[in-house]
Amino acid sequence: MEITRDLKNHKVQLSENAIALVKKICRRFNYEEGELINILHAVQSQFGYLPAEIQELIAKELDISVAKVYGVVTFYSFFTMKPKGKYPISLCMGTACYVRGAENILNEIKRQLNIDEGETTPDGLFSLSSLRCVGACGLAPVLMVGEKVYGRVAQADVRKIISEYKAGCPTHPSKE
Amino acid sequence: MTQKIQLNINGFPVDVKPGTTILEAASKVNVTIPTLCYHKDLCVAGNCRVCVVEVAGQKRLSAACATPCEDGMDILTNSLKVRNSRKHIIELLLSEHNADCTKCYKNGKCELQLLASEYKIMTQDFIELLPWKDYTIDMISPSIIKDDSKCIRCQRCVRTCAELQGVNALTVAYKGDKMKISTFFEKPMNDVVCTNCGQCVNRCPTGALVEKNYVEEVWDAISDPGKHVVVQTAPAVRVGLGEDLGFDPGTRVTGKMVAALKRLGFDSVMDTDFSADLTIMEEGTELLTRLKKALKDKDPDVKLPMATSCSPGWIKYIEHMYPEYLGNLSTCKSPQQMFGALVKTYYAKARNLDPSKIVSVSIMPCTAKKFEAARSEMHDSGYRDVDYVLTTRELSIMIKQAGIDFMSLPDMEFDRLMGESTGAAVIFGVTGGVMEAALRTAYELVTGRPVPFENLNITAVRGMTGVKEASIKIENPLKEWKFLDGVELRCAIAHGLINAKTVMDAVKAGKANFHFLEVMACPGGCLGGGGQPIPTNAEIRDKRAKAIYEEDAWKPIRKSHENPEVQKIYKDFLGEPLSEVSHHLLHTKYTSRQRF
Numbered sequence: 035m036e037i038t039r040d041l042k043n044h045k046v047q048l049s050e051n052a053i054a055l056v057k058k059i060c061r062r063f064n065y066e067e068g069e070l071i072n073i074l075h076a077v078q079s080q081f082g083y084l085p086a087e088i089q090e091l092i093a094k095e096l097d098i099s100v101a102k103v104y105g106v107v108t109f110y111s112f113f114t115m116k117p118k119g120k121y122p123i124s125l126c127m128g129t130a131c132y133v134r135g136a137e138n139i140l141n142e143i144k145r146q147l148n149i150d151e152g153e154t155t156p157d158g159l160f161s162l163s164s165l166r167c168v169g170a171c172g173l174a175p176v177l178m179v180g181e182k183v184y185g186r187v188a189q190a191d192v193r194k195i196i197s198e199y200k201a202g203c204p205t206h207p208s209k210e
Numbered sequence: 211m212t213q214k215i216q217l218n219i220n221g222f223p224v225d226v227k228p229g230t231t232i233l234e235a236a237s238k239v240n241v242t243i244p245t246l247c248y249h250k251d252l253c254v255a256g257n258c259r260v261c262v263v264e265v266a267g268q269k270r271l272s273a274a275c276a277t278p279c280e281d282g283m284d285i286l287t288n289s290l291k292v293r294n295s296r297k298h299i300i301e302l303l304l305s306e307h308n309a310d311c312t313k314c315y316k317n318g319k320c321e322l323q324l325l326a327s328e329y330k331i332m333t334q335d336f337i338e339l340l341p342w343k344d345y346t347i348d349m350i351s352p353s354i355i356k357d358d359s360k361c362i363r364c365q366r367c368v369r370t371c372a373e374l375q376g377v378n379a380l381t382v383a384y385k386g387d388k389m390k391i392s393t394f395f396e397k398p399m400n401d402v403v404c405t406n407c408g409q410c411v412n413r414c415p416t417g418a419l420v421e422k423n424y425v426e427e428v429w430d431a432i433s434d435p436g437k438h439v440v441v442q443t444a445p446a447v448r449v450g451l452g453e454d455l456g457f458d459p460g461t462r463v464t465g466k467m468v469a470a471l472k473r474l475g476f477d478s479v480m481d482t483d484f485s486a487d488l489t490i491m492e493e494g495t496e497l498l499t500r501l502k503k504a505l506k507d508k509d510p511d512v513k514l515p516m517a518t519s520c521s522p523g524w525i526k527y528i529e530h531m532y533p534e535y536l537g538n539l540s541t542c543k544s545p546q547q548m549f550g551a552l553v554k555t556y557y558a559k560a561r562n563l564d565p566s567k568i569v570s571v572s573i574m575p576c577t578a579k580k581f582e583a584a585r586s587e588m589h590d591s592g593y594r595d596v597d598y599v600l601t602t603r604e605l606s607i608m609i610k611q612a613g614i615d616f617m618s619l620p621d622m623e624f625d626r627l628m629g630e631s632t633g634a635a636v637i638f639g640v641t642g643g644v645m646e647a648a649l650r651t652a653y654e655l656v657t658g659r660p661v662p663f664e665n666l667n668i669t670a671v672r673g674m675t676g677v678k679e680a681s682i683k684i685e686n687p688l689k690e691w692k693f694l695d696g697v698e699l700r701c702a703i704a705h706g707l708i709n710a711k712t713v714m715d716a717v718k719a720g721k722a723n724f725h726f727l728e729v730m731a732c733p734g735g736c737l738g739g740g741g742q743p744i745p746t747n748a749e750i751r752d753k754r755a756k757a758i759y760e761e762d763a764w765k766p767i768r769k770s771h772e773n774p775e776v777q778k779i780y781k782d783f784l785g786e787p788l789s790e791v792s793h794h795l796l797h798t799k800y801t802s803r804q805r806f
Contacts, residue, residue, distance in 0.1 A: 086394075086395050089394075090394075090806040091806075093806055094805075094806045098378075099377075099378030099379075099381070099394075099403070100394040100402075100806055101378050101379060101380060101381035101392070101393055101394045101402070101403075102378055102381055103394075104381055104383060104392070104394045104395060105381035105382050105383050105392075108383040108384045108385075108392075109382075109383070109384065109385050
């Protein structure tokens with residue numbers, strides 16, 4: 035489900051369909067406050083992220099405070115309030131990856147895309163986040179684009195990976 | 211027979227009931243354990259850890275506030291291990307805290323500063339984390355300043371907003387080192403559902419949440435020879451102010467307060483109690499008019515129950531949460547705003563003063579009154595009706611700054627014209643008070659006889675129960691009120707917005723059958739207001755309430771309609787309750803606001 039963004043006012047316009055979908059999800063969970071996390075999960079899987087307008091709508095449906103919803107959304111790193119890029123890049127900053135130079139990789143990605151952690155490129159293609167251990171320490175340092183895992187990434191690989199996604203055909207195989 | 215638990219604290223044996231925490235048990239043997247996140251009014255959080263104690267046989271220290279006593283426990287509250295840990299905990303809290311204490315509004319009143327002073331924290335063993343903290347200072351609200359750099363994340367404010375007020379304007383956002391106390395999307399407090407009640411301000415241990423203070427502005431006005439500065443004092447201030455100036459809780463300091471205000475240089479010291487009496491005249495008449503429309507004229511559009519409108523926290527709450535019930539609110543302005551509108555009209559005329567030269571100041575137990583005075587509709591005198599609102603705490607600051615030895619002051623009387631009050635007005639400061647005052651007048655207006663209660667004390671509406679209900683049967687009314695004969699006038703009283711929610715949800719569900727509803731936003735009513743001395747808790751609220759009822763009992767006149775200055779203002783200026791002049795100056799409209 036797409037959300038229209040009024041970039042000038044940084045406001046999100048929810049279409050009738052989008053509103054109906056959120057309402058349907060809340061109804062599916064019986065409007066129970068205790069189901070808030072599941073509701074947020076379901077809504078984010080439909081929209082990709084949880085902007086203020088959607089949080090307000092959920093609060094209204096469940097008859098709870100918007101601040102409470104906001105507290106839950108900000109607490110769990112799985113939830114995001116900014117739209118992720120078409121190709122979300124996550125870099126592992128766990129111990130193994132870190133000691134094998136993950137920070138250099140992170141800086142290189144930031145430099146190449148000109149964005150910070152938690153941000154999305156203006157063209158909407160890439161977003162960047164770091165995470166803690168994907169359970170592939172043997173491949174450190176590890177980088178993920180969407181579900182795809184790249185192991186033993188060197189600083190020089192970053193440009194290549196990014197340009198492949200820019201070209202629209204992510205065929206780069208994992209090194210293992 | 212209830213089971214007893216026996217334990218030792220620092221070697222002293224103590225017996226407690228099951229469920230008692232170590233902290234409560236310690237206070238029984240006069241052992242003080244420091245706390246920060248703990249507050250008597252709130253649920254236990256156990257997050258600040260400064261109350262850690264050693265339990266013999268246990269390797270880890272326990273938080274005294276969150277650990278129930280067990281039989282045979284041997285507790286040390288001052289061992290070397292406890293002292294060192296506690297000191298480290300305070301140091302860690304300070305490493306994230308903007309400890310620029312001399313420039314802080316709470317300097318000398320901050321619980322963290324006090325602990326740092328007690329434990330003589332002279333060194334800095336931990337890296338200063340504040341420069342990396344993402345913090346904001348929100349000064350937009352006319353009532354409350356929120357400064358995240360001072361926040362120790364004890365969450366007293368969040369618990370207050372949720373548990374006592376049910377407003378949930380504040381939440382805990384993010385986690386770990388990024389955790390912060392935030393509104394929805396970190397909007398300014400003024401842009402969210404915050405009612406400005408200031409209960410969070412009253413409970414914040416540091417300077418993270420404070421009232422916006424107008425002390426300097428008031429000093430400037432007093433020092434300006436071209437200005438005539440009038441001050442009014444709310445009923446609850448006189449039973450709270452003493453606590454900040456050396457007296458025990460529950461001390462009535464009315465006369466000393468008047469004397470202090472005169473010494474501060476106010477040109478006229480008058481009483482909000484006067485306009486509280488006036489409120490009863492207007493609101494009582496409004497209630498009877500609505501009852502007449504409903505019962506006699508069978509008007510289907512009349513809105514009942516009618517709700518009181520004295521508490522600006524309650525007004526903003528209903529504007530956000532139940533905007534469809536704004537018609538149920540009495541149209542009466544609060545006593546503060548009635549007084550303000552009259553100062554620049556009635557008083558100015560009587561004293562032959564240019565209203566543009568009058569500065570009208572009010573001393574309130576309340577932070578929401580600052581917002582109320584700043585509302586755009588509160589300009590009916592042609593000027594801003596109340597220029598500055600100071601809390602009880604701010605008045606004590608001025609008194610200290612002026613070098614006044616408050617305890618030795620003689621008692622003085624309010625100035626005349628708008629300084630006379632009755633016992634009915636005094637009890638506006640306690641939950642149930644407006645109801646009791648209204649009943650004393652309305653019943654007599656309708657029947658020609660005083661309310662049928664011993665010494666006019668309507669005890670059914672008194673006390674600290676969250677929601678109170680009472681009824682009074684009207685018998686043998688005067689001729690024009692014949693339609694009320696045999697009618698059981700039913701009332702409900704709520705204090706603390708969480709209780710207002712209970713009542714309003716009942717109204718919404720059609721389960722409420724009462725005619726008149728009193729709501730005060732703060733627990734205990736105004737005497738427990740957000741602007742009252744810190745600490746405020748149940749025990750202190752009880753003492754202040756006792757003092758208010760003493761003041762009422764002591765007053766020679768105890769019914770609003772018998773206030774001679776109220777009678778005079780109707781004769782000379784207003785005409786009669788709900789007259790055209792009254793409508794223009796003393797009544798108002800409300801604004802529907804968003805909840806989401």
